[in-house]
Amino acid sequence: MEKFVIHHTDLLQGKVRISGSKNAALPILAACLLTHEPCIIENVPPLTDVLNMLEILKGFGAEVSYDMEKEVISICARELTSIESFYEQAGKMRASFLVAGPLLSRYGQARLPHPGGCQIGSRPIDLHLKGFHTMGAKSKQEHGIIELTAKKLKGANIYLDFPSVGATENIMMAAVLAKGKTVIENAAAEPEIIDLADFLRELGADVQGDGTDTVEIIGGKELGGATHQVIPDRIEAGTFMVGAAITGGDIILENVREEHLKPVIAKLAECNVKIESIPEGLHVYRKGKLQPLQLKTMPFPGFPTDMQAPFMSLMTMAKGTSVITETVFENRFTHAGELQRMGADIRIESRNAVIEGVDELTGSKVRATDLRAGAALILSALAAKGETEIGDIHHIERGYYKIDEKLRGLGADIQRTEEN
Ligand SMILES: CC(=O)N[C@H]1[C@@H](OP(=O)(O)OP(=O)(O)OC[C@H]2O[C@@H](n3ccc(=O)[nH]c3=O)[C@H](O)[C@@H]2O)O[C@H](CO)[C@@H](O)[C@@H]1O
Numbered sequence: 001m002e003k004f005v006i007h008h009t010d011l012l013q014g015k016v017r018i019s020g021s022k023n024a025a026l027p028i029l030a031a032c033l034l035t036h037e038p039c040i041i042e043n044v045p046p047l048t049d050v051l052n053m054l055e056i057l058k059g060f061g062a063e064v065s066y067d068m069e070k071e072v073i074s075i076c077a078r079e080l081t082s083i084e085s086f087y088e089q090a091g092k093m094r095a096s097f098l099v100a101g102p103l104l105s106r107y108g109q110a111r112l113p114h115p116g117g118c119q120i121g122s123r124p125i126d127l128h129l130k131g132f133h134t135m136g137a138k139s140k141q142e143h144g145i146i147e148l149t150a151k152k153l154k155g156a157n158i159y160l161d162f163p164s165v166g167a168t169e170n171i172m173m174a175a176v177l178a179k180g181k182t183v184i185e186n187a188a189a190e191p192e193i194i195d196l197a198d199f200l201r202e203l204g205a206d207v208q209g210d211g212t213d214t215v216e217i218i219g220g221k222e223l224g225g226a227t228h229q230v231i232p233d234r235i236e237a238g239t240f241m242v243g244a245a246i247t248g249g250d251i252i253l254e255n256v257r258e259e260h261l262k263p264v265i266a267k268l269a270e271c272n273v274k275i276e277s278i279p280e281g282l283h284v285y286r287k288g289k290l291q292p293l294q295l296k297t298m299p300f301p302g303f304p305t306d307m308q309a310p311f312m313s314l315m316t317m318a319k320g321t322s323v324i325t326e327t328v329f330e331n332r333f334t335h336a337g338e339l340q341r342m343g344a345d346i347r348i349e350s351r352n353a354v355i356e357g358v359d360e361l362t363g364s365k366v367r368a369t370d371l372r373a374g375a376a377l378i379l380s381a382l383a384a385k386g387e388t389e390i391g392d393i394h395h396i397e398r399g400y401y402k403i404d405e406k407l408r409g410l411g412a413d414i415q416r417t418e419e420n
């Protein structure tokens with residue numbers, strides 16, 4: 001097991017290239033199962049979640065090759081030999097369940113374990129299943145395995161009780177080969193949904209309305225192959241922005257889309273961080289003392305829950321009282337306890353975190369409790385006095401490619417060593 005050892009860093013400075021988005025790449029890789037033609041997916045960093053998804057696809061019989069240097073994946077799901085994935089792979093990540101829609105619509109069956117992923121709430125899959133049922137599928141769950149069957153999926157009107165990202169993606173993929181028209185109402189509108197829709201259209205599917213709360217798919221179009229470039233990772237970009245803010249640094253982010261980061265940029269501006277669009281990307285620097293914030297996580301275009309933990313780190317150093325309300329997941333404050341070890345003053349009251357800014361944090365031994373919680377600890381460690389050791393960094397590596405190397409490139413003192 002490895003850990004990160006981090007020493008105080010005065011300011012992050014320089015340029016950093018943002019990788020392709022994990023949460024856009026994973027559904028797109030699953031969508032390759034919809035077609036028997038070859039697909040080429042570019043700008044996909046070799047994160048552990050990506051490697052795991054490729055193992056799942058290979059397990060179904062898809063031909064997969066990955067040029068990790070160039071970050072390009074080729075997938076051909078000409079003939080599948082299995083419709084079953086296993087606990088060892090599925091238990092590691094939420095996105096493992098995104099193969100359900102493609103398998104069900106192409107093969108009429110799937111046998112999948114309940115998905116894993118960050119432990120940030122109960123994370124049921126009822127909305128995915130409700131969508132499949134409305135399209136004519138049946139499901140049965142026994143011993144942690146969900147068995148899905150459908151003679152032929154039929155297009156349907158589906159209203160989601162909550163704009164779930166995963167349910168919207170799964171239903172979109174199921175609808176592409178279903179007979180007739182599917183309308184998803186109260187759909188998620190995240191940039192990752194638009195990237196998936198773009199890929200499905202490149203395959204030949206008829207998808208409209210993505211990026212709004214109503215997505216319409218006319219199923220049954222003949223699908224071919226496609227070459228697709230995945231969008232930049234807005235959460236990785238936001239994490240580096242907070243890195244510049246918390247160290248009082250000055251950095252340039254390359255390969256970013258400003259329109260995906262609006263809610264993050266708006267909150268950073270409120271606490272005295274300047275973000276300017278320049279030809280190379282986004283220039284981020286702090287203008288004065290960090291100001292406290294009130295923020296509430298919401299589905300897009302609201303403030304992203306995946307940026308909540310990094311912002312909590314930032315708020316621990318702002319002068320005054322900040323309040324963060326987490327509305328998307330019911331248990332996404334586990335980083336608060338670890339930040340307290342570093343001297344942060346945080347009180348959790350149900351879905352609210354009340355943060356009193358402190359003059360300084362001090363380095364300590366802490367553990368990444370999930371992916372973004374781990375990122376938050378790295379950010380706090382950069383600002384803290386002395387040395388911080390972060391264990392369980394495998395969580396962080398699910399979603400940040402070479403984060404230590406990228407931070408060192410900006411002047412951070414971060415080393416990777418073996419845990420004793
Ligand atoms: C791989 C991936 O893309 N992960 C992202 C995706 O997760 P994921 O797709 O799991 O997130 P959802 O949008 O589905 O979940 C949002 C809320 O809906 C609930 N829910 C969801 C599905 C369901 O069937 N029933 C139900 O009750 C969840 O428990 C949660 O409280 O979107 C989240 C919200 O932006 C992000 O934090 C994750 O990083």
Ligand SMILES: C=C(OP(=O)(O)O)C(=O)O
Pocket residue numbers: 023093094095116117118119306371372399
């Ligand atoms: C919660 C996340 O991932 P997952 O849905 O895979 O657990 C995340 O990317 O922050």
